[in-house]
Structure formats: C-alpha cells, structure tokens
Amino acid sequence: MDLRARTKQATREAIGQAALRLAIERGPHGLALVRVHDIATAAGVSPRTYNNYFSSREEAICAFQADQSRRAGQALRSRPAGEPLDQAVTAAVIGLYTDPEPDKAGLRMIMMTPELEGEALKAFSMAEGPLAEAIAARTGTDLARDVYPAVMAAAVTGAVRVAGRHWLESGTTESFAAVLRRTLACVFSTAPPAASVPPAPPGARGDL
C-alpha cells in the first residue's frame, strides 16, 4: 500500500471517527444538529472532501461498522479447515466483533437511533456477501444454485444484530462475546429453548 492509499484510508477513517464522535456528543436526539461542516472541520478536511468519501452523514457515522463487516469473510476463511461450520463461524464472528470489546456508546448510537436504522442495517448486512462465499467454500456448496450459504450468512448477521441489541438493551453484565455465543447458538441449533430461563449465568437473579 503506497502513501496515496494509506493517506486516503486515513482520511476516510478520520472522517468516520469524527462523524461518530460528534453524533455521540450531540446525542441520538440532536443527530440533525450534526452538520456536514462540523464533521469535515473535526476531521480536518473541507466539506467538499467529506462528500468525496461519503454521500450522507449516516454513511459516515456507520463507516466503521461497515468496514468491520467487510472483514467477515476473511475472518471465517482464516479458521482451520477441519473445524465444523458452527464452531468456525462462532469463533470468527466473536473474534471480529469483540477484538476490542465494542464501544457501547458508539454501538448504541448506531443501532438505536431511528434515523440511522437503514444505514446500520446496510453496514451489518455488508458481511453477508463475503460470509456467504466463505460458507459456500467451507461447505462445498454452490453459491449460485444453493440457497444454503446465503441463508446462513443472513442468519448469522441477524444474530450479530440481535446480540448487539440485547447487549445494549437488557441490562446484562455479560460480555458481548457471551451474548454473541448465545445468539449464534440459536442459529445453529434449531430447537427452541425448553422453556424460558436459558443460559443466564447460574445463580444470577433471572428477573433482573
């Protein structure tokens, strides 16, 4: 990667970070108050340059999450070949989304702000394509004819989203990785939990 590409990447990340930071500062309610001019200034760049990279504030704010999702395919491919699909996917996803435990404020902003809903879904769903390819490769299925890989990929990204929501909304003390493990387990074991009271940590007060 030459200087050009590196600075370009840096600019993109700077704008994205600035956008997310400002959004968090102004709060989910004052999102409309985050002006393009502010983002650009905070990132040390002209407004015109800002929209050479992004065509909407929403896109800039969710850029980090989108970049993250783009790496999903590679994460799965880097798992050992013999590993069963469910274990490989679980390990890959957990590694990808919890390498540093995600920033709760940022995740909350992205996932819980109505105006960002579309972009957030887009950001997470960017993992689907690469994931589907990797799953197809791993299971020896044909992405063009079999629906299995794409369905699994969609289910997995759905599980990631649900894990995020649950981690944010329910006042759980679990790590994000633990919640992810639970949601992914749902995807890979069809049976509904016998009743309620599922993998809550033994001894924990279930009703809190």
Added chain:
Amino acid sequence: MDLRARTKQATREAIGQAALRLAIERGPHGLALVRVHDIATAAGVSPRTYNNYFSSREEAICAFQADQSRRAGQALRSRPAGEPLDQAVTAAVIGLYTDPEPDKAGLRMIMMTPELEGEALKAFSMAEGPLAEAIAARTGTDLARDVYPAVMAAAVTGAVRVAGRHWLESGTTESFAAVLRRTLACVFSTAPPAASVPPAPPGARGDL
C-alpha cells in the same frame, strides 16, 4: 375505520404506488431522475403533502414492502395454535409474501437498486419485531430475556430476503413460494445440504 383514516391510508398507498411505478419506469439507473414533484403529481397530491407521508423518495418507493412486513406478526398469530413453529412460520410467510405472486419488476427495483438498499433492508426488517413477539408467544419464551425469538425472527426475514434475491437473480422457473420454502427450510434444519444439487425440481437441468 372512519373516512379520515381510510382516505389517509389511500393517499399513502397512492403515493407509494406512484413512487414505485415511476421508479420502475425510469429504470434503476435513472432513479435520481424521479423527482419528488413527479411522485406527488402522479399521486394527485401536492409535493408538500407527499412530504407529510414520507421523508424521502426511497421510503415512498419501499412503502409497500414495509407495509407488507408489518403484517408478519399477525400472519403468524393467525396460524393454528398446535402447529409446530417451523410449519407455522413457513405457512405464514408464504401466505404473506405470495398472496399475489410478487411483481418481479417492483421487487427487482427494491432489492437490486443500490440506492434503495438501506430502505429495502429497513422495509424487510420491519417484520422482525412483530415476528419475534409472535414467535415468543408461540414458543413460550420471554422476548426480554431469551434471545431465541429475536434471532429466529431475524433469520426468517433474512431467509425472505435471500429468497427474493435468488428468485430474481437465478433464472429459476420456480414460484416464489417454492424458493421461500427452500430458504426457510435452511433456517429450520441446521444441517448443510449433503453436497450441492439440492431441491432442484427432479428432472430439471441443474446447470441452467
């Protein structure tokens, strides 16, 4: 429903239909050429009124799909109580999305136009909430504590999206209902297809 609500609903649908129709006419590439003024005029309302119903062209174009998804919960609830979850969900989803076989041009516009991607995902994901509630009710799980219902709901809506893509992209002659059945089967049976060559209709040329 009194006159007020009915006319309001009618206006909403008129605007949505006009928006989708114009988008299809101008083609996926000329989407930017669909002006708010055109949609409003086509729907027989003022541009300002259009804006009372939708806050973006994308939202108007995807309105029908969104309304459809909103009915998912009710569709599942209306299945007989004793029916196993997988059968109930499959029947409900197929009934909901293939009551009339969907319009291919419209679905293609919504699902395959990059500019609409966010709104399309939003439209489909609107089924998740109601679906999750209905699934929780049916399985006796607790939406607040168990992740199972939400994960399944997300997986199901993902399967619907994948079915739509597959139905549009692969030059299949299957009905949409048939494709849906296949994708939903993936969700409810964890095992990957033994090899390739899955439920292609017996005797059909697999390589076309």
Added chain:
DNA sequence: GCACTGGTTGCGTGTCACGCATTTTGTGTG
C-alpha cells in the same frame, strides 16, 4: 527535473426536508 495521475478544494446549482400559517374537509353536538 518533468510530465502525469490522483486527491483536495472552492464555487455554483438544482433538489430537498421541514417549520409555519392558511385553507379545506370530516366529525360530533345542540
């Protein structure tokens, strides 16, 4: 050192979302 490719910036334009005030159209009551 020099031409070139590619990124940044400023400017101008057409479009848009939305607040506010006004008019029109249903709804319920005496």
Added chain:
DNA sequence: CACACAAAATGCGTGACACGCAACCAGTGC
C-alpha cells in the same frame, strides 16, 4: 341543519445538502 372543533392538504420560505466542474496541489514514475 348549522356551527364549532379536529385533522389533513396546501403554499411559502428557509437552511442544508449532494454533486458537477474546474483549478490547484502533492506523490509517483520516467
């Protein structure tokens, strides 16, 4: 039936925005 009230439709004005275009500047390769 007339009238007061609620709700929706409309017109206008404003601030913001996305993007095309052209000038400029900084790495890159010969």
